[in-house]
Amino acid sequence: MSERSPNLNMPYLQPAQAQKHVTHNEALQQLDALVQITVQGFDATVPPGAPANGERHALGAGATGAWAGQDGSLASWDGIAWQFIAPGEGWQAWGIGESERRVFTGGAWSRPPVAQLGINSAASSTNRLTLASEATLLSHDGGGHQVKINKAAAGETASLLFQSGWTGHAEMGLAGDNDWRLKVSADGSSWTEALVIDRSSGLASGAAVQSTAGDTTPGRLMRADFGYGPGNLVGTVAQSGGMPSGAVMETGSNGDGAYLRWADGTQICWGVKPHGALDIQSAAGGGFGSAVITENFPQVFAAAPSVTLSVVCTSGDHDGWAALTGCTASQFSLQHLKLSPTVSQDRELHFQAVGRWY
Missing domain, CATH: 2.60.40.2080 (Immunoglobulin-like)
Structure with a gap:
């Protein structure tokens, strides 16, 4: 029979063993260090000067002093000396300093990936991140802040969809190609491309923009080549098919x-x-x-x-x-x-x- 347990490496009591309480207390002390693991912090390298009894640290690379040579170990102070325990794959611990949970994997304490996260709402295999809230704040961490929506290929979609009663009525982003598009819908089924910005030229088109110089549909945006302003009131006049296509006047x-x-x-x-x-x-x-x-x-x-x-x-x-x-x-x-x-x-x-x- 082995003298140590296979998972937590705790000592077993042996037949006819003298002073069994020593072995028993050692196992209890190790259980006290490993069950419901809470550490002062992760990747610690410098031992504190006056540790409290039961204080624990997850050591990182380059540990010094009394921790030297114990990189990656859990260091637990028993009131007299540091006890070192090698964590196993998948062990979990809460870091007081970081206010987060980490998992020991691949020889290091890492933040665990979350397959689904529902905040005040249930997540699903499609909506893996779900939030029910009156507002959402995404703030900077010392500088600027970007929200990134990435797609796998040009023919896929990377967009923001705006719904009412779970029916889509507006969408903007990259839908089907890499031109920026703004679409609207009355019923969530039939869509109109109100505005399209060409990814190469930056020029605009779509239902919200004049289609011809004679297009005077109320609500449409005037194209620079169809409209007049300070830059083209005086210049070279021109016409195409009887419709003006140049400046207002020429002198x-x-x-x-x-x-x-x-x-x-x-x-x-x-x-x-x-x-x-x-x-x-x-x-x-x-x-x-x-x-x-x-x-x-x-x-x-x-x-x-x-x-x-x-x-x-x-x-x-x-x-x-x-x-x-x-x-x-x-x-x-x-x-x-x-x-x-x-x-x-x-x-x-x-x-x-x-x-x-x-």
């Missing part, structure tokens, strides 16, 4: 004058054309003189516009005017008229044309 000028284009297709051109000493002579003693001139618009119209002309004399007498004689999408012709006297006059031609650029 510019060149040697033929200035122009203003609107996104709706309206175009206005204007300018002043100095003609210098335009010699339009009338017959001696009176009558008319005339000259025909052709000018270009600063921008081409889609069709011949409506043109208004005026003449300003800058020297000489001031009788004279201009008459439009022809107009195309790109230029107009006019005839200067002048009454007597028969002298040259410096004059300016002022024009304004209104039409469409598409």
